[in-house]
Amino acid sequence: MATPLNLTSNFFFFVFTVTLLYVAYTIPRHEPKETNLVFYVHDYLTGHDASAATVAGKTGPESSILHFGTILVVDDLVTEGPTIESREIGRAQGMYVNSQLDGKGLHLAFSVIFTDGEHKGSTLEIQGADLFAMKEREFGVVSGTGQFRFVKGYGVMVTESMDMANLRAVLKLNVTVKHY
Numbered sequence: 170m171a172t173p174l175n176l177t178s179n180f181f182f183f184v185f186t187v188t189l190l191y192v193a194y195t196i197p198r199h200e201p202k203e204t205n206l207v208f209y210v211h212d213y214l215t216g217h218d219a220s221a222a223t224v225a226g227k228t229g230p231e232s233s234i235l236h237f238g239t240i241l242v243v244d245d246l247v248t249e250g251p252t253i254e255s256r257e258i259g260r261a262q263g264m265y266v267n268s269q270l271d272g273k274g275l276h277l278a279f280s281v282i283f284t285d286g287e288h289k290g291s292t293l294e295i296q297g298a299d300l301f302a303m304k305e306r307e308f309g310v311v312s313g314t315g316q317f318r319f320v321k322g323y324g325v326m327v328t329e330s331m332d333m334a335n336l337r338a339v340l341k342l343n344v345t346v347k348h349y
Contacts, residue, residue, distance in 0.1 A: 201319075201348055201349055202347065202348055202349070203345065203346070204317075204345070204346050204347075204348065206288075206342075206344045206345075207341065207343050207344075208248065208249060208258060208259075208341075208342055208344075209247065209248045209249070209251050209329060209339055209340065209341055209342070210245045210246070210247055210339070210340045210342060211245055211246040211247075211248065211253060211338075212243060212261075212337070212338045212339070212340060213336075213337045213338075214234065214335075214336035215336055215337060216335065216337065218253075220243060220244050220245045221241050221242065221244075221245065221265075222241065223240070223241050224241065224242055225238075225239070226239035226240065227239070234265065234267055234275070234336065235267070236267060236272050237267050237268070237270050237271070237272050238267060239266070240264060240265070240266050240267075241264060241266075241267075243261060243263060243264065243265065243279060244260055244262050245260065245262075246260065247259040247260055247281060247283075251329045251339055251341065256286070257285060258283055258284065258285050258288075259281055259283040259285065259286075259288075260281075260282050260284065261279050261280070261281050261282075261295075262279055262280050263277070263278050263279025263280055263295075264277075264278055264279065265277050265299065269300075273300065273301070273302050274298060274299065275298070275299040275300075275301065276296075276297075276299070277296065277298075277299045277308065278294075278295070278296045279294075279295055280292050280293070280294055280295070281295060281342075283315075288315070288316055290315045290316075291313065291316040292313055292315065292317065293310055293312075293313045293317055293344065293346070294310065294312035294313060295308055295310055295311070295324065295342075295344075296308065296309055296311050297309050299326065301328065304327060304328075305325050305327050306325070306326045307323060307324070307325055308323065308325075308326060309323055309324075310322035310323060310344060310346050313346070313348065316348065317348050318348065318349065319348055319349050320346045320347065320348040321346065321347055321348075322344060322345050322347060323344075323345060324342050324343060324344035325342075326340050326342050327341045327343075328340055329341045
């Protein structure tokens with residue numbers, strides 16, 4: 170036979186549990202925001218405004234980025250539009266490694282550091298394959314800082330313009346990320 174103390178304890182336990190479940194399921198959840206960004210990376214291996222340099226390869230720093238095993242570091246200009254006169258919004262700093270035996274594919278890992286505009290002070294960490302012979306290449310956005318903490322996303326890279334003889338390119342990056 171149940172004692173009055175057990176009935177009271179069970180009743181209060183039941184009320185507490187129901188209250189806890191109600192609160193847990195009615196508190197608004199913090200949903201991630203989705204942001205779409207389009208920007209241009211000016212990747213120049215030659216000229217007075219060169220922003221990339223070969224640092225290692227089969228034949229040393231003189232190796233071509235078009236050869237397997239070559240490592241290139243970059244500090245590329247990032248702009249709002251495709252021309253060099255477009256507003257500068259940041260820098261793309263990191264490296265490319267030619268990781269395909271036939272020389273037609275790069276592995277890229279770089280930070281887009283926003284120095285101006287809406288996302289000033291924030292960064293996106295980009296990583297993936299760049300099979301540069303393809304019109305469109307997809308890459309991952311694996312991390313971020315500032316406005317892009319806890320980011321996850323992807324991007325599509327298109328070669329906007331290419332001067333293969335002088336190894337100068339402008340890349341259009343269309344990036345979609347979810348962040349809090």
